[in-house]
Structure formats: structure tokens, C-alpha cells
Amino acid sequence: SENANVNIEIFDATGREIMTLIDNKFQNTGYYTIEFNGENLSSGIYFYKLTAGAFSSIKRMLLIK
Secondary structure, eight states: OEHHHEEEEEEESSSSSSEEEEEEEEEOOOOOOOOOOOTSSEEEEEEEEEETTTTTEEEEEEEEE
């Protein structure tokens, strides 16, 4: 692992970007917790994309209200 600029973006089921939680913020290697407030979103399936340097991962999440 290495220090890197980090992005976390949230997308709806159609692939439209809903919000950016972290925007190109330099982070040291380690574990972090961020808060996601989806109160203005409807229940359903969303995706989040984590990018840190050369690493990128997209995962599915379910928002239930």
C-alpha cells in the first residue's frame, strides 16, 4: 500500500453520478471511516466507486429506508 489521492463517488442504478463523498483528497495509508447520508435518496440499489492512486473498485450497495 502507498499514500494516494482518493475519490469516492456514488452512482444510481443507471450509472448517473449522484454525489462525491471524497474528491481527490490525499490520504496516507491506513483505515478510514466516512459517513454517507442518503436521506435525500430513494430506497434502491446504488454503486460506489473507490479510486486510490492506480487502484479502483466498484461495489454495489442497497439503501433501505
